[in-house]
Amino acid sequence: MVEPRWEATLDRILELTVVLNRDMTAHLEAIGLTEARVHLIWELGRRGPCKQQVLAEALGVTPRTITALVDGLAATGFVTREAHPTDRRAAQVTLTAQGTATAQALADDHRRLAGQLFADVPADRFECFDAVLGGLLEKLRRLTAGSRR
């Protein structure tokens, strides 16, 4: 049996994903970036200079898609694509100064948003929320893992 409250709460979670997504997209649009491109910048920031193959796996897309994303980011000055130092088949993608500054700004925004969301939540409720959230994530991971081939 499924209680109606559960459905309402799932709806809220889904709305949260929508609102978060809209917020982020609007924000990114203002600085001339898209989600996919920001994702690439983010990974480059974490990993340092990368082969495109590595980025393809990190983002979960095909190499062809990485070619297109890097084309766009290079044309707008966020990354460079250069010859890889040891593997002459490969390209090496590196953040420019502008790209690094952008990655830093994104990290700052992330921190600021976390503060805005949670600063006024009492510690005990925060703990509870975090614990339930962790449980949901685990369940979801198990569900989706099960439905993969």
Added chain:
Amino acid sequence: MVEPRWEATLDRILELTVVLNRDMTAHLEAIGLTEARVHLIWELGRRGPCKQQVLAEALGVTPRTITALVDGLAATGFVTREAHPTDRRAAQVTLTAQGTATAQALADDHRRLAGQLFADVPADRFECFDAVLGGLLEKLRRLTAGSRR
């Protein structure tokens, strides 16, 4: 000052959105639908037969996008596009039997997922989670409302 725990929890929320999205997309792909098309089917299910203009506002996209979505859904048998009974400029979009069945199946999935996620969460923790979640949504709505022109 921003506590590191807040950032970790925000990360979990973001991961939740990613996992939920991936789960849904994979699921929809299996029945030959995309998110945008499902969104349209969902709204049609709630509202009954609609003018395209109404759907454009409901989905927050331009009329041109609705034309494309309805084209696709009509070609695959989920909806029909017919002359509007009273306004001869307008088209009326209606779910077919197949579309209605799909809308029903989506609602069932939604209910089932809610049960899988929350059935084993104790009532008091569920209350707490739901309350905090509601607070987050409100804050986010206020934040995004402020950044709109």
Added chain:
DNA sequence: TATTGTTATACTCTATAACTATA
């Protein structure tokens, strides 16, 4: 023979602008 990335091609979602038919 296997890997890396590109070219070629195609599909979906989305947008703006110009236009037609109707209100």
Added chain:
DNA sequence: TATAGTTATAGAGTATAACAATA
């Protein structure tokens, strides 16, 4: 004059398949 929807065009993200260069 305003509204409903389409045609035309464009751009982003994604995919598969064929191919070149290199390992």
